[in-house]
Amino acid sequence: MAYKFIKWFEELSKEDVPLVGGKGANLGEMTRAGIPVPPGFCVTAEAYKYFVENVKVEDGRTLQEWIMDIISKTNVDDSKQLQENTAKIREKIISLPMPENIEKEIREAYKELSQRFGKDEVYVAVRSSATAEDLPEASFAGQQETYLDVIGADDVIDKVKKCWASLWTARATFYREKQGFDHMKVYLSAVVQKMVNSEKSGVMFTANPVTNNRNEIMINASWGLGEAVVSGSVTPDEYIVEKGTWKIKEKFIAKKEVMVIRNPETKKGTVYVKVAEYLGPEWVEKQVLTDEQIIEVAKTGAKIEEHYGWPQDIEWAYDKDDGKLYIVQSRPITTLKEEVSGEEVEEVEEAEVILKGLGASPGIGAGKVVVIFDASEIDKVKEGDVLVTTMTNPDMVPAMKRAAAIITDEGGRTSHAAIVSRELGIPCVVGTKEATKKLKTGDYVTVDGTRGLVYRGIVKSLLKKKGEEKAATGVVVAGAPLVTGTMVKVNVSMPEVAERAAATGADGVG
DSSP: OOOOOEEEEEGGGGGGHHHHHHHHHHHHHHHHHHHHOEEEEEEEEEHHHHHHHHOBTTOBBHHHHHHHHHHHOTTTTTTHHHHHOOOOOOHHHHHHHOOHHHHHHHHHHHHHHHHHHTSSSSEEEEEEEETTBTTTOOOOTTTTTTTEEEOOOHHHHHHHHHHHHHGGGGGHHHHHHTOOOGGGEEEEEEEEEEEOOOOEEEEEEESTTOOTTTTTTEEEEBBBOOOHHTTTTTTTTEEETTTTOOOOOEEEOOOOOOEEOOTTTSSSEEEOOOHHTTOGGGGTTSSSSSSSHHHHHHHHHHHHHHHHOEEEOOOEEEETOOOOOOEEEEEEEOOOSSSOGGGGGGTTTSSSEEEEEEEEEOSSEEEEEOSSSSGGGGGOOOOOOOESOOOOOOGGHHHHHHHHHEEESSOTTTTTHHHHHHHHHHOEEOOOSSHHHHHOOTEEEEEEEETEEESSOOOOOHHHHHHHHHHOOOOOOOOOOOSSSOOOOOOOTOOHHHHHHHHHHHHOOO
């Protein structure tokens, strides 16, 4: 059928951001470039626009009029009022019926996608892809929802509405208000993509994000779905590959305790399981990717980087059904600076190393340890403290900003903690396994985010050396302002950072 509200990936390119948002446009661009992207379609921003402008609420007003009436009476700085009013909007969107013409097209497109695989119904991921009219470059990454392992047309339609509703979370609404965006000119496209039945998956950076070496590709890999790697709930394998020669320069084989799989009971959604129980004890410390697969992933990453002309942050997966490699997302790396010099990794003989992990964000940080296990405890972290936690999540960003350094038990160099620390220019060591057990609130430590080491006490020789060089290397000392030799910009995928960018002294949005 001729679609009005549906666009297949192969019909899209990077020019289509206004129609399908950045995520949808990128998937189309990669599909057309011959990158192995799981097939799918976008329910365009025009469908969302039609929905809010044509569906009526109980009193006869359009949904758009009803939403704007609520927003006009909302003080976004009153967090309780903002939470309550945006929750009302989300509930209303989900409760209203999908317009018949849009529903018919989604059902038909889903049927067509399923038939490509010779099935009546296939598992899909339904992802949000926001876009702003007149502001094609605006970033909304990380603000809207993603739903995995969705099956059946009814479920797809329900999740499309939930994606639309996620445009009205308190966080996203606050962000738009503070950025001066017109709420009614921000739309949302829903990406419906064949779900990769991931046997193994992960993240790859086509430039080393720690040393900023553009001749190296860093790959993080773990069992099951990639959510475990991205969230930092597992410490993944790490492989460093040299571009051009495709030599595997380094391998770090991690203890992978947990993995994310499709929920075996409901057959929908995802659950965390223990690797030792689900796959067997020998899989915990087994190398995830074969050497051949490491090189295949790296070469595919280099091809994507070449296409876009800039180093990329890429999510990938191997499908257990067909054994093939698929790329599920690619976006530019926003945190590259000058390459870290060899001098920065000099030995410090007299200091006592109490923890080792992966250096995830370069630099030296020292201060008093504050151990937290939950975002509800973030107020305990004061300016210049060293934040120690199992793994970070987006709700911890305000505390991360105050920290002189960050240490986590779990996660790799492509996890949330690692990426946000690099964006903020804060030294970070991830994957220590036992930081929350070995360290106690009130201890003093020095953190070397370049080498992945944590020293007992304040190591003055390190701080003195780094203090002399801090304009070039971006050292953070407890209570000291951040001074860097390069411009430090915030990534607006983190509204908390964007909201307070002026207060941080950041050089802008990157």
